[in-house]
Amino acid sequence: MKWSAIEQLGDRGLVLLDRMNDFSEEDPLYAFALDELLCRNTGRGGPAVCHMWRHPRAFIMGLRDSRLPRAGAARDLLETAGWDTAVRNSGGAAVPLDNGVVNLSLILPKSDVLDFHFHDNFEQMYELIRLALQESGRQVDKGEISGAYCPGDFDLSIGGYKFCGIAQRRQVNAVIIQAFIVAEGSGAERARLVRSFYDIAAAGADAADFPVVTADSTASLEELAGLGADASLAFAAAVKQVIKAAQEGQPSVGSLILPTAEQVREMAETLHNRYAI
Numbered sequence: 001m002k003w004s005a006i007e008q009l010g011d012r013g014l015v016l017l018d019r020m021n022d023f024s025e026e027d028p029l030y031a032f033a034l035d036e037l038l039c040r041n042t043g044r045g046g047p048a049v050c051h052m053w054r055h056p057r058a059f060i061m062g063l064r065d066s067r068l069p070r071a072g073a074a075r076d077l078l079e080t081a082g083w084d085t086a087v088r089n090s091g092g093a094a095v096p097l098d099n100g101v102v103n104l105s106l107i108l109p110k111s112d113v114l115d116f117h118f119h120d121n122f123e124q125m126y127e128l129i130r131l132a133l134q135e136s137g138r139q140v141d142k143g144e145i146s147g148a149y150c151p152g153d154f155d156l157s158i159g160g161y162k163f164c165g166i167a168q169r170r171q172v173n174a175v176i177i178q179a180f181i182v183a184e185g186s187g188a189e190r191a192r193l194v195r196s197f198y199d200i201a202a203a204g205a206d207a208a209d210f211p212v213v214t215a216d217s218t219a220s221l222e223e224l225a226g227l228g229a230d231a232s233l234a235f236a237a238a239v240k241q242v243i244k245a246a247q248e249g250q251p252s253v254g255s256l257i258l259p260t261a262e263q264v265r266e267m268a269e270t271l272h273n274r275y276a277i
Helices: 006-010 028-043 070-080 118-132 188-201 231-247 261-274
Strands: 016-019 049-053 057-061 084-087 095-098 101-111 156-158 163-170 174-182
Touching: 016 118, 016 231, 028 049, 028 163, 028 174, 028 261, 049 231, 057 070, 070 084, 070 188, 084 095, 084 231, 095 101, 095 188, 118 156, 118 163, 118 174, 118 231, 163 188
Parallel strands: 016 049, 057 084
Antiparallel strands: 049 101, 057 095, 101 174, 156 163, 163 174
């Protein structure tokens, strides 16, 4: 029997960490720092984790974005407009986060330290999201969408409009696959915001160093899949149901031991210092 990707997730004893409504930490890198520490624990034999979270207003840059000629000036303008900013340690390019964007992290053990089959991990995230949207009746496609922000081979789209991007962070013994899902509101408005960032940050840069973002490339699940005004919560509930169904009959893996808030804040500070513009 050939198992699907989501059945394989169930076989790993996936633990769900739901922080969808936890807005107690203002630092936009708090969730990334938590992922980093959870990944270390998974690599030491701890359970695999699905971490769901949101941040009310943040603009997260990729490493290449942070090296653009006027990235600092673009960051300053965003912060003046009320956006928290940070540079993440996973792949990908700039993404805006708000309450209408659901962030998923799959934190999985590697089969061995020489496991470089990262496409398998991307496929697992794709399968999770595809199954979560199955009842909407919409087909979820994968493949780069021209003009979308944070472009990649695993852009997820419906009807030619991107609603999700996937990136990863690899440690020695475990891997984090991170997805941002544009669930509510206007995808075009978010694309215009990212375009305005590159208009400033990329001045004088080589054209190959940044994506050319267009407003007609991106849409939300509210716009594409009929999930309604509470699309973020509806999508999150669907993800939970998929994981629950996949884990029926699987052995217990015990409870997840979380790092303390102070440990996560210390890691977030390390990330801020390491990946500063």
